[in-house]
Each structure stands twice: as C-alpha cells, then as structure tokens.
Amino acid sequence: xxxxxxxxHITSIMGAEPQAEIDNYGMLNVAVSADALxxxxxxxxxxxxxxxxxxxxxxxxxxxxxxxxxxxxHLHNLVANQRVRIKVALSESALTVPTLTGLYAGxxxxxxxxxxxxxxxxxxxxxLRRILNMDDMDYHPLRKQYALEDETRTDKNxxxxxx
Numbered sequence: 107x108x109x110x111x112x113x114x115h116i117t118s119i120m121g122a123e124p125q126a127e128i129d130n131y132g133m134l135n136v137a138v139s140a141d142a143l144x145x146x147x148x149x150x151x152x153x154x155x156x157x158x159x160x161x162x163x164x165x166x167x168x169x170x171x172x173x174x175x176x177x178x179x180h181l182h183n184l185v186a187n188q189r190v191r192i193k194v195a196l197s198e199s200a201l202t203v204p205t206l207t208g209l210y211a212g213x214x215x216x217x218x219x220x221x222x223x224x225x226x227x228x229x230x231x232x233x234l235r236r237i238l239n240m241d242d243m244d245y246h247p248l249r250k251q252y253a254l255e256d257e258t259r260t261d262k263n264x265x266x267x268x269x
Contacts, residue, residue, distance in 0.1 A: 109134040112154070112190065119149035135191045140203045143194055147181070147209055156181040156190065159206065162216035164224035166250045174198045177226055179206070196226065205231040223248040 109128050116136060117123045124146075125137040138146055150156040160180040168174055173195035182189050194203055205228040206213040217228040218237040225246035228234055239247065255262075 112188065115154055116146065116150070116190075119146055119153070129191075133189050133191055135193060137193045137195065140194050140196065143179075143192070144204050144206075144209075146192065147179070147206060150181055150190065151209055155183045155185055158182040158184055159210040159212050159216070160189070162206070162213060162220055164220040164226055164248070166224060166248065168250050170195075172197050175201055175224060175226060177203050177220065201225060202227040202229050204229050207231060222246070225249070 109132070112134055113123075113126055113136075116126070120138070120142055124142075127135050129135055136146075147156075158181065160182050161178075162180075163178050165176040165178060166174060167176065175196040175198065177194045177196065179192040179194075180189060181192065196203065201224075203226060205217060207217065207228075207230070214232070215237060217231055218234060220226050221228060221231075221234055222236045222239050223246055235241070236243070245252070
C-alpha cells in the first residue's frame, strides 16, 4: 500500500482529510487533534493492520504558540512493511492526550517516559508516574525552558567548544 492510498483510508476513518505530508524518507506524517487520536489509531489497527506501536515520544517547541508540545506516535504495519507517524500538538495550558494502553500494551511504559520527561498527561493511563527520574523531581527535564548547563560554572571556557 502506498502513502496516497493510506491517506485515503485515514480520511475515511476520520471523516475529513487530515493535515498530512510525506517526509524525506517516504514516511506519511499525519497531524491530528487529541480528540481524533483514538478513533484514528483504532481504525489503523483494525482496518489497515498497523498492529505494532513502535514508539511514543514527546517534543517541545517553545516558539510555537498554542502548540508548544507535541506527542509523536510511530505505527508499523508488519505485513505491508509500512510506517505512519501521527503527531498531536498540545498547548502548554492543555497537556492532556488520551492513552493508547487499551489498544497497545506497550504504550504503558512509553507514555510513562513521555510524562516523565515532558509532563504530558495521558488521560486514562493505568499507572502514570515517573519511570526514569526520581519521584521527588518537581520539573520535567526535556522541556526547553531550562538552561543546558550550569551558568555558575567557572571551570569551563566556552571558546574551546565553538561558542
């Protein structure tokens, strides 16, 4: 199945044509709202054979007002060897997306990792808590609102590092 045919199937599942593009590597990228996510993924799994959830990850784009955070899902149809990337943009004031643990058991740990590093809430997740960082951390370290290095360091000369 090619990407245009897959996009036709996605349009029929969603009832409207989503924002989509094909990246430089030939993968179809589909942007959907958080409300449309479950319906789309259920349709892709049951009707199109995307039975493998490869990855869930987060991203932070502080310059993108109204869609500062993004949750990215990679699904794989093992029979047709086709992949699709689904992106859900979230505003900083509404960091909630529905969980996929009811569809893919492997989503459990991936969603916990995304929550741990970005603070994105997965509505309906059975055990949403930190997985890699300490429980008493009061921040999410992969957000771009924190400095990369300790500004008080005096033992490092940045000119040696191309800055």
